[in-house]
Amino acid sequence: MTRHANSFRPHYGATPNPDGTTTFRLWAPSSHAVSLEIESLAPQPMAREDDGTFTIRARAAPGSRYTYRVRPDLAVPDPASRFQPDGVHNASAVTDPDAYSWRHEDWQGRPWNETVIYELHAGLLGGFDGVQDILPELAAIGVTAIEIMPVNSFGGTRNWGYDGVLPYAPTAAYGPPDRLKALVDAAHGHGLMVILDVVYNHFGADGNYIGEYAEDFFDHSQNSIWGAGIAFARPQVARFFYENVLYWLTEFRFDGVRIDAASAITDHAWFGKLLAQVRQTMPPEQHVHLILENENNDAGLLRDGFTAQWNDDGHNVLHVLLTGEKDGYYEMFADRPTEYLARVLEEGFEYQGQTNPYSGKPRGMASSDLPPEKFILFLQNHDQTGNRAFGERLISLCDEQALRATYALLLLSPQIPMLFMGEEWGCTTPFLFFTDFHDELADAVREGRRKEFAKFPSFNTPSARARIPDPNQRSTFDMSRPDRRERETTQGKAWLALTRELLSLREQHIVPRLDPRVHSDGAEPIGDKAVAARWTLKDGTNLTIALNLGDADIPIEEPTELLHATVSSRPRGIIPPRCAVIGLEPAS
Numbered sequence: 001m002t003r004h005a006n007s008f009r010p011h012y013g014a015t016p017n018p019d020g021t022t023t024f025r026l027w028a029p030s031s032h033a034v035s036l037e038i039e040s041l042a043p044q045p046m047a048r049e050d051d052g053t054f055t056i057r058a059r060a061a062p063g064s065r066y067t068y069r070v071r072p073d074l075a076v077p078d079p080a081s082r083f084q085p086d087g088v089h090n091a092s093a094v095t096d097p098d099a100y101s102w103r104h105e106d107w108q109g110r111p112w113n114e115t116v117i118y119e120l121h122a123g124l125l126g127g128f129d130g131v132q133d134i135l136p137e138l139a140a141i142g143v144t145a146i147e148i149m150p151v152n153s154f155g156g157t158r159n160w161g162y163d164g165v166l167p168y169a170p171t172a173a174y175g176p177p178d179r180l181k182a183l184v185d186a187a188h189g190h191g192l193m194v195i196l197d198v199v200y201n202h203f204g205a206d207g208n209y210i211g212e213y214a215e216d217f218f219d220h221s222q223n224s225i226w227g228a229g230i231a232f233a234r235p236q237v238a239r240f241f242y243e244n245v246l247y248w249l250t251e252f253r254f255d256g257v258r259i260d261a262a263s264a265i266t267d268h269a270w271f272g273k274l275l276a277q278v279r280q281t282m283p284p285e286q287h288v289h290l291i292l293e294n295e296n297n298d299a300g301l302l303r304d305g306f307t308a309q310w311n312d313d314g315h316n317v318l319h320v321l322l323t324g325e326k327d328g329y330y331e332m333f334a335d336r337p338t339e340y341l342a343r344v345l346e347e348g349f350e351y352q353g354q355t356n357p358y359s360g361k362p363r364g365m366a367s368s369d370l371p372p373e374k375f376i377l378f379l380q381n382h383d384q385t386g387n388r389a390f391g392e393r394l395i396s397l398c399d400e401q402a403l404r405a406t407y408a409l410l411l412l413s414p415q416i417p418m419l420f421m422g423e424e425w426g427c428t429t430p431f432l433f434f435t436d437f438h439d440e441l442a443d444a445v446r447e448g449r450r451k452e453f454a455k456f457p458s459f460n461t462p463s464a465r466a467r468i469p470d471p472n473q474r475s476t477f478d479m480s481r482p483d484r485r486e487r488e489t490t491q492g493k494a495w496l497a498l499t500r501e502l503l504s505l506r507e508q509h510i511v512p513r514l515d516p517r518v519h520s521d522g523a524e525p526i527g528d529k530a531v532a533a534r535w536t537l538k539d540g541t542n543l544t545i546a547l548n549l550g551d552a553d554i555p556i557e558e559p560t561e562l563l564h565a566t567v568s569s570r571p572r573g574i575i576p577p578r579c580a581v582i583g584l585e586p587a588s
Contacts (some may be wrong), residue, residue, distance in 0.1 A: 156436025560584020
């Protein structure tokens with residue numbers, strides 16, 4: 001069975017019917033009356049159900065623009081809008097969910113063990129069509145999945161996407177919905193999965209009208225630094241979000257989603273509802289991947305069925321070892337980073353319930369029983385790069401030979417690797433925090449951004465903080481675009497060759513031996529900033545990785561079959577400084 005038709009339809013929003021009418025549904029419990037206003041037509045009163053849902057079946061063809069009149073003085077876009085041609089403050093548009101003609105109907109995804117993720121920002125790459133243009137080169141170097149930062153509609157035309165307000169509507173700044181479908185379709189034609197970042201823990205400040213007609217959508221006891229808390233315990237709210245996942249998986253045929261800041265979703269039961277709905281809706285042979293970003297290190301969700309979690313612990317300890325930085329959340333890993341790296345390689349998470357010195361609270365739970373494929377490892381991503389004041393990439397912050405050694409660990413370990421756009425060619429372009437807000441909101445975002453860094457010694461004066469790029473300036477966005485000319489430099493070509501080599505080795509030697517039976521045989525420090533780790537793969541073969549980021553030669557047990565060494569002229573049985581040695585031992 002394949003997905004030859006999209007049989008799933010979200011409950012809320014505008015759903016076209018075969019007879020040329022469209023059914024409109026809006027949950028607006030704070031409103032006494034709601035009218036549907038379709039362009040050029042008189043307002044049409046909607047019927048109110050007991051739970052505050054307003055419905056109407058009206059003649060409206062795909063392309064029709066409409067709003068909901070929730071108060072005499074306020075007409076709003078549909079919170080479940082499928083398309084906002086003129087931005088988040090204007091009318092929504094009815095879309096035909098079956099208008100796009102799919103070329104790769106038989107695509108069923110790829111098993112998780114084959115995954116090599118490439119995180120990207122569609123806006124910086126030229127929108128949905130611009131991303132489509134680079135798919136052949138990504139497939140050629142060994143990437144098997146692209147992960148797209150959020151595409152939900154947001155205020156303005158430039159944004160990371162985590163300030164979205166209309167989670168069902170791909171932003172018009174990147175292209176209409178069918179161009180997003182064409183991107184997913186083309187990726188499948190190249191053998192690439194497509195994963196979408198989704199944000200359910202808050203709404204952005206620009207264009208969020210929900211509180212005007214559905215105050216019950218929010219739980220203000222759970223407000224966070226990002227905004228008003230969401231009332232996931234309410235059935236209507238829970239449904240709004242788990243159906244959003246199903247919408248992306250069915251109508252757009254994404255292969256999975258990555259749920260941002262899952263720790264801020266306060267109703268833990270929602271995750272179980274999501275898993276149940278996905279299992280009930282998707283064909284059993286379809287590979288569907290549900291990924292978490294979760295500060296809580298909730299290993300229980302991974303045991304329950306979520307595919308994997310971004311391993312922030314792995315990133316943070318490697319960043320400390322490579323750069324020596326100890327500010328902010330890097331403080332959590334600064335005292336014994338070599339030991340912490342060994343634990344990350346052996347058990348997945350470093351924080352498994354101990355107190356986080358950064359927050360003073362316990363963090364995480366035991367994870368040693370989980371297979372390595374439950375953890376997504378990375379050296380860079382949008383957060384840890386873009387949350388720096390000047391958005392520097394690692395290649396500008398550490399020794400390049402040490403970075404190459406760590407890159408080999410990333411791409412050949414049994415944890416699932418993720419690259420950040422441009423990393424494959426050693427991109428030096430910064431990735432900055434950018435928005436497109438105006439007036440008082442722009443001022444608040446600019447000053448809030450600079451205030452974040454006031455506690456750092458290098459930004460403890462107003463003049464120092466003034467050097468931090470203004471997120472709302474167009475130049476901040478333009479500076480963040482990866483410079484593809486670097487691909488043709490000597491350094492760029494060398495990094496691309498290394499990426500191809502390592503991912504080829506992964507595809508040939510590691511991927512066929514990965515599954516949930518893979519387990520660690522231990523990892524331990526072998527010297528200053530040096531770790532050796534060993535895993536038993538599914539056929540009994542042992543994978544060994546030794547990484548030395550220190551300054552001294554260290555003796556190691558030479559692997560029987562050497563897969564890769566980042567320093568080629570080393571003596572046998574020795575790992576020199578800033579080197580990685582990866583090999584295989586046959587099954588005993």
